[in-house]
Amino acid sequence: MSAAATHTVTPLTRPGGSPFHRIGWHCRHNPKRELWLAWWTTVVFYQLFFVVFFVITRTQPPPNPGWDTPRVVQWFHNHHNGLLIGFAIMFVITGMTAASNALIAYSMRRMSVSPAFGYSYLVLYSLSAVPGMLLLCLVLTVGALRPDRDPELIQWLYDFAFLSFSGTMGVFLIGSLVWMAAILIDKHGVLPKWFGYLNLCNALTEVVVAPAWIFHRGVFAWNGLICWWINMVVFGIYTGAFIVLLRQMIQREDFGTGPLPDLATTKELDRSGDAAVAR
């Protein structure tokens, strides 16, 4: 914060040299280093999330809710090590979501709207990791812990895990709507209006996932076309879009209190060595 708060008048000259040298310079002198730290943490978290859920534990795409008890026990048996190791990794890294939530909340603080929006989002998403992801990790870890447990109990854990993961809807629903409302009201042009509407799409995926609590097979089951595949595609596009847009927001950030300058202006200022960025 000190780098950003001091009113440096001398233009910042960026060093040449080796990539390590340049990274080191940015860590020490870049006035936006906190924002970039949060952004890179977000990117790295989503990469690791993908690796753990799709590759190591194979819990995404989710297994079938229609399986009978022996098949479920078999699934735990086949994924024993993956589940235990993969979720241990999640227990180490889930705190990284705090940086992602912080950056998104910051985007709302930069808008012309009340701080109530940023705070609401921060609170909603801070709580969302527990029912929306960690419960699945904990419950499946317990399921894999004792393969000789009563099979009927193992199937309860299986339902518990996947339903809590897909079926925690409200936090993401309301969170997306809060971000959407902030973007649409904002007069500082922090994020484009179309992304506001994309938030609505993300919110709607949380509505259509509700039948997963009812159906054991078909498109509405927790591994079905509607409740999983369409949701995952929308979530993927949404996440990709906000990662790119937040990057542009950081590039455009002038640490002022008025409208955010557009990308072309910022780059020009950068090139001419203007100190606006360093303020």
Added chain:
Amino acid sequence: MSDIGINDAHGAESGRPALRRIDGELILWWTLPAVAIIWASAFVLFPGFTPPMSPTMSAEQVASFYRDPHNLSRIRASMILFNWFCVGLIPVLILIVMQIRRMAHRTPIFSYCMLGCVAGGPTLFLTANICWLLAGFRPERSPELTQMFNDLAWITFTSQVPFLIAQSVILALAIYVDDQPRPVFPRWVAHFNLLVAAALVPAAFVALSLSGPLAWDGALSFWLKNIAIAVWIVVMGAVLGQAIRRERADYRQRVEQDVPV
């Protein structure tokens, strides 16, 4: 948490405390009636609340409650509604945080305490909600398992009042120390919040008894607690609406004064 910094910096330039950004707060406030209506309908829709299920029901009785197809669709519909909207009150609670921020306090401690409590209530309710939905997901399972999830749901739903109590007590203390000629909230709101906090206390002891007023279907643990929460939402909604409108009126007045300068 940088609102203080930005506003102070801005204020230093103009020589008077800067105005806080208030855009969109009325929109957030108007979500309250919508959420309240959804909560009330989901509450009435859940067959386990009208009347509340008895904790003395046997495992077989609990299992047949969930197996009854008429009950089952209403259990699912009501709990899915709650799952979507149980966090719907968070933006409104954040508006209370914003109002505490305006009070004549030396530090933001009270607003930060409130901020810390806001997520607690919905998280714990969501845990109960997931247990009810799980009990309804495969009702054909062994009755003991269904009863266990039903117990988990009811005990979590009833006993988990800690953050609700803290919220009311923090708000009451914040109002008591808000020493200014025109306090943000009137003094009676503080007394009212202490009363609500006291009404929520018995519910924490729900597990001590399976029948009588303390049981989860009893006069204290069910009726007093839930009525207190409902009254709190209605009263705080009204008081908050007044405070926000007054702040906006002051805001407009100050902006108009600033224009000629």
